[in-house]
Amino acid sequence: MISDTIKKRLNKDRPMISITVRMPEDVVESMKALAPLRGFSGYQALLKSYVGEGLRRDEAQFSSSREARFIAALKKLGVPDSVIEEAERDVV
Template identity: 50%
Template sequence: MKIEDLKKRSDKNRPMTTVTIRMPEDVIEDLKRLAPLHGFSGYQPLIRAYIGQGLRTDLERLEGDSVRALIESLKRHGVSSEVINQALREVAHK
């Protein structure tokens, strides 16, 4: 995920919307028990944290797949691994 996107995601005042989801009662009870152990004031912030964690993992995987596809395409077009690695190092340091 890009740094600009991460900064936007860390803004506590970004717009929110209400979502209704049906979940088993026992799952809610487990979330209520776990929330304070993870430092959350209630189970809803814990659910948001779990969703955010899974979302970041999937976005990183998606972006990583795109980068891998680009690298393979560049190799097929004759760009050397040395040039590709140099470009990746430059991007990583920005």
């Protein structure tokens, strides 16, 4: 069974909040260069991906949720987010 947290994250229309993050200019420039190579439209989408990957990894590490550990294992094996999200939608 999928946890409520994961179900909420699958909702593309969930509420959003704007934040401001100060980052070194060279880091932002690197993300701008890497974003298209990783298939992202821009550096902000890449940054959200990095945050999401780290968040899922930490949630899996600190959670006793079997689903979170399973998703983390898939990520470690290189399964793309889009494939995992599609599989989760099919399970629901």
